[in-house]
Amino acid sequence: MIKVGIVGGTGYTGVELLRILAVHPEVTVSCITSRSEAGVPVADMYPNLRGHFDLAYSEPDASVLAACDLVFFATPHGVAMRMIPGLMESGVRVVDLSADFRIKDLQVWSEWYGMPHESPEWVEKAVYGLPEVVRDEIARAQLVANPGCYPTAVQLGFLPLLEQGLVDPSRLIADAKSGASGGGRQGKIGMLHGEVGESFKAYGASGHRHLPEIRQGLSAAAGTEIGVTFVPHLVPMIRGIEATLYAEMKNPADFDRLQALFEGRYRNEPFVDVMPFGSHPETRSVRGANLCRMALHRQERSNIVIISSVIDNLVKGAAGQAIQNMNVMFGLKETLGLEAPALLP
Amino acid sequence: MIKVGIVGGTGYTGVELLRILAVHPEVTVSCITSRSEAGVPVADMYPNLRGHFDLAYSEPDASVLAACDLVFFATPHGVAMRMIPGLMESGVRVVDLSADFRIKDLQVWSEWYGMPHESPEWVEKAVYGLPEVVRDEIARAQLVANPGCYPTAVQLGFLPLLEQGLVDPSRLIADAKSGASGGGRQGKIGMLHGEVGESFKAYGASGHRHLPEIRQGLSAAAGTEIGVTFVPHLVPMIRGIEATLYAEMKNPADFDRLQALFEGRYRNEPFVDVMPFGSHPETRSVRGANLCRMALHRQERSNIVIISSVIDNLVKGAAGQAIQNMNVMFGLKETLGLEAPALLP
Amino acid sequence: MIKVGIVGGTGYTGVELLRILAVHPEVTVSCITSRSEAGVPVADMYPNLRGHFDLAYSEPDASVLAACDLVFFATPHGVAMRMIPGLMESGVRVVDLSADFRIKDLQVWSEWYGMPHESPEWVEKAVYGLPEVVRDEIARAQLVANPGCYPTAVQLGFLPLLEQGLVDPSRLIADAKSGASGGGRQGKIGMLHGEVGESFKAYGASGHRHLPEIRQGLSAAAGTEIGVTFVPHLVPMIRGIEATLYAEMKNPADFDRLQALFEGRYRNEPFVDVMPFGSHPETRSVRGANLCRMALHRQERSNIVIISSVIDNLVKGAAGQAIQNMNVMFGLKETLGLEAPALLP
Amino acid sequence: MIKVGIVGGTGYTGVELLRILAVHPEVTVSCITSRSEAGVPVADMYPNLRGHFDLAYSEPDASVLAACDLVFFATPHGVAMRMIPGLMESGVRVVDLSADFRIKDLQVWSEWYGMPHESPEWVEKAVYGLPEVVRDEIARAQLVANPGCYPTAVQLGFLPLLEQGLVDPSRLIADAKSGASGGGRQGKIGMLHGEVGESFKAYGASGHRHLPEIRQGLSAAAGTEIGVTFVPHLVPMIRGIEATLYAEMKNPADFDRLQALFEGRYRNEPFVDVMPFGSHPETRSVRGANLCRMALHRQERSNIVIISSVIDNLVKGAAGQAIQNMNVMFGLKETLGLEAPALLP
Incomplete structure (x- = not known):
């Protein structure tokens, strides 16, 4: 034990x-x-x-x-x-x-x-603890820095594209939305039910602390300094993050192999689920579960690839990923304690 | 298996x-x-x-x-x-x-x-499958009728009082509230988010199908025909039932032993949790869990005993209780597969 | 002006x-x-x-x-x-x-x-400012004490019964539910979206400040000291109160004239709407409007009369009623500034 | 009349x-x-x-x-x-x-x-009824085509930039989010409270009917065929649209005059409110009101301009704008019947 x-x-x-x-x-x-x-x-x-x-x-x-x-x-x-x-x-x-x-x-x-x-x-x-990127280093680490919630959803969505150099790394856009539990459990007026309920807004649009973290991770994946615009939003719900990611394909012909690329990249990852092309992942499909679920989209003749990526901010975006890291660090089965399906509805 | x-x-x-x-x-x-x-x-x-x-x-x-x-x-x-x-x-x-x-x-x-x-x-x-009442019969049954969601919350709350004959059985009131998942998954206009969200109402106040089921169970517990008024309400949330129960004590002096009575009645029940006197159970404290959580209240010099009882309508009010019954029927540990804590927040 | x-x-x-x-x-x-x-x-x-x-x-x-x-x-x-x-x-x-x-x-x-x-x-x-009871005194008052939100919904629902002496005044029950704006706009952890959202609970069940206010108003209407049990609940929504009221008819034969009694009592009241017998008022039907809407119910052979009464806690339960009182005090048309329909959906 | x-x-x-x-x-x-x-x-x-x-x-x-x-x-x-x-x-x-x-x-x-x-x-x-663009034609029109909800929020946000030719018209991104009332009042399973509540998702990400409408309006404003990626999302609330818009400035030096440009463009518009640079409009600030409220943002050294634009989809996105158009068509004061502030909270 x-x-x-x-x-x-x-x-x-x-x-x-x-x-x-x-x-x-x-x-x-x-x-x-x-x-x-x-x-x-x-x-x-x-x-x-x-x-x-x-x-x-x-x-x-x-x-x-x-x-x-x-x-x-x-x-x-x-x-x-x-x-x-x-x-x-x-x-x-x-x-x-x-x-x-x-x-x-x-x-x-x-x-x-x-x-x-x-x-x-x-x-x-310290090792930045995204197991899907540096599992072996985590296994040996004494100190793991568990990633932020938004950075987890955004990085996992962009990674395959940047690792393969398929998109313009200077023009990434990440429009992300989070439930209110991301704001923590302190007595802040702005997080009252009377303020958050039945309303939607962007926040931190001029700059949010997760921006440098995202930039660091994506730059490492791309092997070059990337440019990303990141705007978080507050959703009137408790758990869940959805990030809609936009990138410009260098070569539109590559669209044909994107789905296979993503599926291949995450085939052996127990906590990343690539849905069929054109699907719409819902945050509730990962509520309470240590999972990042994503899907790809293309609009008509556009050369923009769209990725929708969802996590539970408290699980794959925090506590679940921390326990996944613990499992890796102690040589346990990576899924131990993290097997239950999401709570839906 | x-x-x-x-x-x-x-x-x-x-x-x-x-x-x-x-x-x-x-x-x-x-x-x-x-x-x-x-x-x-x-x-x-x-x-x-x-x-x-x-x-x-x-x-x-x-x-x-x-x-x-x-x-x-x-x-x-x-x-x-x-x-x-x-x-x-x-x-x-x-x-x-x-x-x-x-x-x-x-x-x-x-x-x-x-x-x-x-x-x-x-x-x-058929055996009416409330394990807290007829566990042994369930163990032997071929056909178990799984209780309704409201009847589970209401019966478990009133049972100790009626079994002991402490309250006027003709004057029971059960004011119950349920999340929208209780309405099922059919395309009914009245259950749209645009209709249910940000609103609260009673429904079935002139008579609801769970009334005779409640009456049958409570009459059996009381050993006499009881009289109960039952009004369900629709809460703008997905899961959860809270029932606030009102009964008139025959002898106000008995208030002193009510808490001990309830704790004793449910001491060996893995899925009933009696909170300290004066607590306020929240539906989220049982979300996703096979549990009925309850607490007792008294107002000033009143001789009305108030019980607040909560369940997840889809778990202890449906699927969880069904699996609890299955465990009992097949001689398994009653809590098997039902151990995870509720999802809070 | x-x-x-x-x-x-x-x-x-x-x-x-x-x-x-x-x-x-x-x-x-x-x-x-x-x-x-x-x-x-x-x-x-x-x-x-x-x-x-x-x-x-x-x-x-x-x-x-x-x-x-x-x-x-x-x-x-x-x-x-x-x-x-x-x-x-x-x-x-x-x-x-x-x-x-x-x-x-x-x-x-x-x-x-x-x-x-x-x-x-x-x-x-000070005059207790429930215009439906003491309009003339309000008109002459220098100081008006605007009623609480719960007391408004509860009193308007019980009044016709008590004024006519039709029910047992010692056995009133008011099970009331309120949206979170009733808790005010202070940074209290218990009122965070993460705490209030997707959950339902009773609170103040052992005694709430609105209890003596309700008791005072109903006793005046009944002409005798009444006995009432009042339990408030917190609903995961922003605005709205619903009170389900239970009283025991002295003479069940009087059920036949209840609807006419309520309609007559409030016929000339611009801000009380008695719906047809057996209706279910929704809080959203009064959202943003200075209105108390109610309906009556009876279950089978029961001698309990059930009243469901809804208001917007911030309007008829606070600011709207205050402006109604102002209109009365200054001899203006009572509905001035208060004519807009509720915001539904 | x-x-x-x-x-x-x-x-x-x-x-x-x-x-x-x-x-x-x-x-x-x-x-x-x-x-x-x-x-x-x-x-x-x-x-x-x-x-x-x-x-x-x-x-x-x-x-x-x-x-x-x-x-x-x-x-x-x-x-x-x-x-x-x-x-x-x-x-x-x-x-x-x-x-x-x-x-x-x-x-x-x-x-x-x-x-x-x-x-x-x-x-x-038919005249496409966006009064902020073609007020005079609306005044004379016999048939006005009232704009869609998303197109209203998106066009009003991008218009000043495109009219002045300040941004790359081929690289517009509109990430939009709507409450559930936008889905109408039909008995569709996907719009049940149990499906929409406490969850967030993109939908129509591969192509939505409002895309060609947006493209038509923005192309007219730009005087050239524009390229826009439009992804709608479903928010667990009833009313409200927020659109976060991204465009690439041709000349970053123009950032200095953007705020004045937007304020000037909409100075005489009663139903468009440009908030101070760096503000975060909330959908609740326009709930029930015929208003588009917006604000501008820039992140660090980025040459992306971000606009957050909010409307009530049922008001400025539908019925309110229709009545605004009626007022224009009949020579009435444009704000007649549309003066009430939004319902907040």
Whole structure:
């Protein structure tokens, strides 16, 4: 059994880790920390966990965490970078669900997150945890930076095109939409039901923190600096991300082999599902499941390839992918604990 | 492995059976029938099942069904009563999720369902499948009538009070609310998103089919004919039922022992959770889970006991309870395949 | 033109007052106060008001308010009772949308609102502003206490029965459901979209502040102390209240004249609509409209009368009723500014 | 008073026409037709109209329609083209809310709508009713083809850029999202609450009927054949469209004057609101209002201009724009009956 600790477990990512780990056959959760809720049973805060966990939140304690095999950080940005160097020394392995170790360029990170980075050496050593790209490095990593939700949906959709050099890398557009759980579980007026319900809007259209992360990943895949416009939107629902991706084919004749290319690229990936050409993936088809489902489209004589890619932002976009990474790191079957179908309807 | 067949699997109850059975370790689904969709892979209709089932819908075939160990009927009312007598002869066991065998009084059934009953002998033999009441009979039954969604939430809430004779049995009120999936998956204008969304209403307030079913169950528990007013409402959400129940205590002094009574009554029930006195169960705390969660309330000096009881109408109110019944019938661990926590948020 | 001031206009009640007053032909809004947002144009906070109001929020200023003909208080409980005595001296008339002057029994008020009352003399003079009950007193009042949202829906539904003494006044049950805007516009975690969406629950089931207000109004109508059980619920929608009311008829023969009684009681009321017997009012049928719509039901041989009553909590349950009261107070046509049909769908 | 008839008034567009016309001071609705609902009072079907209209649906009758000053067609595609030629002879003026007269190229129309056009001569004479483009022609027109919902939001957003030739006209992208009321009020399984709620998806990504309409309008504005990729999406809400538009600036230096350009272009337009640069219009800010609200964005050093444009699909995208056109046609104040602010929250 893998002994797991969770730092910062009061948010939606924390409860989602617990929900999935509750049925993971090789994991035991030994501690979950929260300064503000120390002493409160997790099942009091999240009644869906009643009967599944006796655990209560505790103050973070370095020695307790050091005794774990793996620690998940589900903390606000800026916390992990302070705690992780110490933990690393004790040999514990970590999957960090925050953004602290995702961006390799420290200056870019500081610009977007508004603070200097306090653990540059571990930024360098951290592996960006998209298993569909760097599975082997994840297996060996001590510190995995779990990708952001939007970046997961956007990168998986564009990857096959950029890896093969089929599209103009300077003209990528990613129009993405997310349910409200992506905004976290803090008392922000803008995220009230009265504000989010029955309405739709773009946000962060002039620049969002996931833009540099997307740019970094896609540039690596393309082998060149790419240009991408990324606009996120808020959907009046709780879970789910859909990204509609637009790219310009260098050679329209290549349209004929796109579907085969995508299917081939992801044939052995248990958590990427390429639907038939012209399908329309629904976010509900992945609700609660660790899955990215996508489909390709072309309009008439156009040379624009359109990809619609969906994930559950809390699963393949956060907690599920973190557990997938854990499975890879510990040599377990990659799908362990992640087999249940999505909740539909 | 138990060989399972599903008759009428295109509705929400059908897909929910498949969703749960996909991870049930002791079941293999050998056929799923639909006249209208024969030949269509279930995963084309319900993309959340992609990768989980290769099965396609097929025309109902008596010999194929007869070769199953268990057949679930997820058909509209009036279908099972015609097909079941033949199946029974072949020795197959059946859990019928429709209303055909729930009501023992044939005249009452005909009044509410608008047709004569065509299989009176099996009405008599059928066991009303509320495991929390008649577990042993279910274990031995060949035909189990799976309870309706509202009746499950309402009966489990009132049962301890009526079994102990603590309340006036003539003055029960059940104000119940359901998500839209309870209305099924047919193209009815009244169930469009544009009609159901952002609105709330009572329906069937002058009389609903679940009223006689509730009356039958509660009368049995009370040992006397009870009087109940039952008003269902439509909530702009997909899954979930909440029933707020009102009963008049015969002796207000008994309030002091109510919580202990409820906890004792359900202590060994894996799928009933009595929360602390004064709690407010949320439907999302049971979303996707086979669970009835409830709590008790009292207002000031009042002698009315209030119970709030929640279930997922598609799980403990339909497919989950059907699988719980199957587990009981086949001597499996009752919780097999039903262990995952609810999806929250 | 009536010169109107609004104190505390940043919440949902404040913007709703402005939305309606924007098209009221006899009103000009001369000030709207907010300490926290002083200087911010209302249209920056509420973009639906762009092009309708040039007004910015201002610090509350006694002399500015004193120069108004009417001041609406849309403040948290406890604010109006401190400011109103001074304003009253200047001769301004006030409609208070908070609960400060609704309850005549000061001790009851203090128990439920958790503070001593600081303006007892004005509690006595204030008129409880339900125009369907005390229109003439409202017309003469200097201070009107605008009713709560639930109390409006519940009282209008029960009134005809209690005024005529047709039901057992000790056994009233009001099962009420409200959209999330009733919870106000503060950053409370429990009111996030991620918490409220796709879920339903009771709250305040052991006692809610609107209970004493309902009890006071219904006791007055009945001419005797009534007994009522009131349980509110939270619906995953923004606007709307539905109350399902249960009462026991003293004489079942009276059922035959109930519909005529209700229709007669409200025949001349422009803002109460009695639908045909057996109808199911939807909250969306009053969305944005100053209207209480209701219908009566009876189940089989039962002697329980069921009333389903709906309002928009922000309109007939708050801002609309406040403007109706203003129209009455100033001798205007009662429907002025309140004529538009509800927004459906 | 203008005597108005409505053909095909049972859908969401029909009830929305009635909702707005109920408070229009210069209009009287003399008939509303529906073959299927003939005899049914409109207020029975749409209870929000109780007390506003005594009207019942009637069989379409040529002589009754011929006696109107204006007839709105709110019919499925293919109906108006058969009825309108006859009506035109009688001198009645018509605003057709269907797509029958929107596309000038008959072959294109036939391809997308799947039938030959039966009234080619009136296609030529019809004026495409976007008042912000051809107000004067609308004023003189006998037949106005009311624009589609998506085309309204998309065209108004792109127009200033194309009219001034500032962007590459061959690389336009319109990623649009609509609430479910855009799908109409027919009993389609795909539009059930259980299917639409809590999910998001693209649809028609390989080609949607509004694509040729958008292409026609934008090509006219650009003075050259444009190239546009248009992908619609379904949002789990009832009303509202948001279109995020992407275009490539020919000269990035022009970014500095974009905001002034848009503000100038729409300064005198009562129903277009250009928000400050970098704003995020919400669909709820136009709910129920005849308004297109938009804002501009730029990301870092990018030469892509981003426009977010929102409308209520049933108002500025259908019934409201039709009434705006009527006001223009009859020389009324263009805003008559259309002044109320949006319903927010």
